[in-house]
Amino acid sequence: MIPSLDHLQRAYAVTREATQVTPLLESAALAKLTGAARVFVKPESLQWAGSFKARGAYWRLKQLSPEAAARGVVAYSSGNFAQGLAAAGEALGIPVTIVMPVDAPAAKREATAGYGARVVLTEHGDRAREEVASEKARAIAADEGLTLLHPFDDPEIVAGQAAAGLEALEQLAAKGAAADIVFCSVGGGGLIGGVALAFHYLSPATRILAVEPEGFDGMGRSLAHGSIEATAIGPSTICDGLMARRPGDAPFEAVRAAGVDGIAVSDAQVRKAMRIAFERLKLVLEPSGAASLAALLSGQADVAGKTVLVIATGGNIALADFLKHVADA
Incomplete structure (x- = not known):
């Protein structure tokens, strides 16, 4: 699994x-703000489809x-994996169906469809939205003979997302630097799993911090309790x-093997980070993409x-929403 x-x-x-x-x-400005010797920011918001997800997808x-590729795939996602998978499918000529919660950002739904994917929306009510969407995706896979892909709980997704970490290691070395600490945001854990392994293998002294929103710190809690x-x-x-x-099981095993620690941030801290990223780095980040900077x-x-x-x-956010969050910071 690792x-x-x-x-x-x-x-x-x-x-x-x-x-x-x-x-x-x-960023010398961020180093001055935080007291760090050097601060480097890797904006995966500038990746194809606006986030790191295109790598693993x-x-x-x-x-x-070849047979499975011809039939196509189905997955569930609130937006960034949806766009990354849709873009990858378009590039490879593989049909993609994405199941998205009805309350996923409209900009992400529209962008996913824009890459040629079929988008199916789900109503989740009081249930966890990923549970409802995943059930629908499994049903579509069974009914239509499509390959069901998980957005993060897959060793191959972890391996693909590790490219962001391997690329960063190459870039740091080219600048004569080695990271003491890495801040990386966590949803289900596909990215942090890959990044943590890349540094674990090639820069084992680096401390990796898994950043999550308050109330959604499943990775941090899991690491603290060992399961x-x-x-x-x-x-x-x-x-x-x-x-x-x-x-996910696969990311958790990778992250635990790499000795990662968890950290949680508030929405207010994320809004502040979005504003600072815009003002100091000229980067437009969505809230999820700014969580690591917030930490x-x-x-x-x-x-x-x-x-x-x-x-x-990531940087997949509608202009009106970005302006509102930055104004509220």
């Missing part, structure tokens, strides 16, 4: 042919047999891409004199 370094590197060799090299930005689709623990259904969060109630700025981790890497995971 991909090896060779596995990660094979996935990276394939995905780098179809994904963009997102920049590694150094492309690699996962490349693992399909997977789901959060209760409660208040919502502006970080719509980080609303998984529990981490750095929150002061919960001691970064004094350290070299820090922040992975800003």
Whole structure:
């Protein structure tokens, strides 16, 4: 269940042919604000389809047999995996069906359809929205003979998402730097699983922090207790891409093996981070994409004199929503 370094590197060799090299930005302003020696931000918001998700989605689709690829795939997602998978499917000529909660951001629904995917919406009422959407996706897979893909609980997704970490390691080395601490946001854990393994294998002294919204800190709680623990259904969060109630089995095993720690941030801290990213870095980040920066700025981790890497995971947000969040910061 835990991909090896060779596995990660094979996935990276394939995905780098179809994904963009997102920049590694150094910010003296963020270093001054936080007391860190150096702060680097990797804006995966500039990746194809607006987030890191295209990396894992492309690699996962490349693992399909020709017969399965011809029939197509189905998955559920609140937005970023939906767009990443739809874009990868369009590039590879593989039909994609996405099941999305009806309250997923309209901009993400429209972008997913824009990549040629069929979008099916679900009403979830008082139930956890990922449970309802996943049930619908399983039903469609059974009825139509499609391959069911999980947005994060899949070792191949973990291996594909590791490309963001491997790319960052190459970029840090080119700048003569090594990260002491990495801040990476967590929904179900596909990205943090891959990134944590990349650093675990190649930079084992680096501390990895899994960043989640308050009330949706299933990964942090699971790491603290040594086994997977789901959060209760409660208040919502502006970080719509980080609303998984529990981490996936595959990402959790990867993250636990890499010795990751958890940290939670409030919506207010995320709004502040969105504003600072815009003003200081000229980056437009969605709330989920700014959570890792929020954790750095929150002061919960001691970064004094350290070299820090922040992975800003996505920028898929409507202009009106972005302006509202920034105005409220």
